[in-house]
Amino acid sequence: MGWYFKTAFQADRNALRKLSATKTAAPNAPIDNTADNQWRNSNATDVQPPHMNNEVQIAASTLKYVDRTLLDAGLGNRYSQVAAGDMYMKGKGVPQDYQAAMDWYLKATEQGDPAGQRNVGRLHYYGHGVPRDYSAAMSWTLKAANQGYSPAQRNVGLLNKLGQGVPQDDERAMFWHLKAANQGLAISQETIGDFYSNGLGVPRDYTKAAEWYRRAADQGHAYAETSLAYMRKKGQFLVRTRSNMCV
Numbered sequence: 001m002g003w004y005f006k007t008a009f010q011a012d013r014n015a016l017r018k019l020s021a022t023k024t025a026a027p028n029a030p031i032d033n034t035a036d037n038q039w040r041n042s043n044a045t046d047v048q049p050p051h052m053n054n055e056v057q058i059a060a061s062t063l064k065y066v067d068r069t070l071l072d073a074g075l076g077n078r079y080s081q082v083a084a085g086d087m088y089m090k091g092k093g094v095p096q097d098y099q100a101a102m103d104w105y106l107k108a109t110e111q112g113d114p115a116g117q118r119n120v121g122r123l124h125y126y127g128h129g130v131p132r133d134y135s136a137a138m139s140w141t142l143k144a145a146n147q148g149y150s151p152a153q154r155n156v157g158l159l160n161k162l163g164q165g166v167p168q169d170d171e172r173a174m175f176w177h178l179k180a181a182n183q184g185l186a187i188s189q190e191t192i193g194d195f196y197s198n199g200l201g202v203p204r205d206y207t208k209a210a211e212w213y214r215r216a217a218d219q220g221h222a223y224a225e226t227s228l229a230y231m232r233k234k235g236q237f238l239v240r241t242r243s244n245m246c247v
Contacts, residue, residue, distance in 0.1 A: 114147040
C-alpha cells in the first residue's frame with residue numbers, strides 16, 4: 001500500500017487505479033459477550049456502543065477523504081495538491097510533515113496555483129520544513145498576490161509593513177491591503193482602518209478609519225467592531241499593532 005502512495009505522488013496512473021480499487025479493512029475487534037457488556041443483547045453478538053459506531057464512521061470518512069485527495073493530487077489536480085499540502089501541514093488525517101506539505105504545494109505551483117504559491121511562502125516565513133527566509137516568503141507570496149489572490153495580497157502588505165524580505169514601507173503596505181480589502185477581505189479592511197486611524201502611509205483620517213472598520217465589522221470582524229465601539233465612545237482610536245502573518 002505504501003508503494004502505491006509513493007507512486008501516486010509520481011502520478012503513475014496504473015498504480016492509482018489499483019489503489020482506487022483496493023479495499024482495506026481492519027480485522028474485526030473481539031466481541032465482548034460477557035454479562036457486563038451493556039451493549040450486547042440476546043440476539044446479536046456484534047453490537048457496538050453508539051459512540052464507537054460514530055468514531056468508526058468518522059475514521060472511515062477521514063480515510064476516504066485522505067485517499068481520494070492523494071489520488072487526485074497524484075493525477076495532477078492542483079486543488080487536491082493544495083489540499084494534500086494542507087493535510088500534511090496541519091497533520092489532519094496524516095502525520096504532520098512539513099516537507100511533504102512543501103512537496104505538494106510545489107506541485108501545485110508548477111501549474112501556477114496561487115494558493116500553492118502563498119503556502120510555499122508561508123512555509124518559508126515560519127521556517128517549516130525549510131530554513132526561515134523572509135525574502136523567499138516575499139517572492140512566493142508576491143507571485144500569488146500578482147494573480148489577484150486576496151490572502152496573498154494581505155500577506156504582502158504585512159511583509160511591507162514589517163519590513164520582512166523587503167524594506168519597511170507603509171505606503172506599499174497600504175497599496176496591497178487596499179487590493180485585498182477591495183475584494184472584500186475583512187482583515188485587510190480592518191487593517192486599513194488602523195492605517196487611517198494612526199496615519200500610517202496615509203494622512204490620519206478618523207472618518208475614513210471608521211468607514212473601513214464598518215466594512216469589516218459588517219462581516220463580523222471582531223477587532224473592527226471593537227474599534228468602532230471605542231471610536232463612538234472616545235471619538236478617536238489609538239491603533240493596536242499585531243505583527244503575526246496570516247495563519
